[in-house]
Amino acid sequence: MLIKFTCPQCETEGSISLADLRYEGPYKCWKCKGLFTIVIENDVLKSCEPLSQEEFDRQQEIEALKAKFRRQ
Numbered sequence: 001m002l003i004k005f006t007c008p009q010c011e012t013e014g015s016i017s018l019a020d021l022r023y024e025g026p027y028k029c030w031k032c033k034g035l036f037t038i039v040i041e042n043d044v045l046k047s048c049e050p051l052s053q054e055e056f057d058r059q060q061e062i063e064a065l066k067a068k069f070r071r072q
């Protein structure tokens with residue numbers, strides 16, 4: 001499932017592929033490279049917070065671990 005997300009910083013639309021109905025995790029704008037933590041539930045954006053590069057890297061590691069877990 002692909003969800004459209006509009007960057008609050010530059011208003012460029014990007015998309016996120018979701019495995020579940022709920023997504024909570026990092027998003028990086030392909031255009032302005034803005035970093036955000038977003039929460040999406042049932043196609044609706046619930047929350048969007050700016051994120052630091054350090055925190056983004058950390059969250060990506062967590063997401064990678066989760067993905068690894070799901071494959072097993």
Ligand SMILES: [Zn+2]
Pocket residue numbers: 007008009010011012029030031032033034
């Ligand atoms: Zn942007």
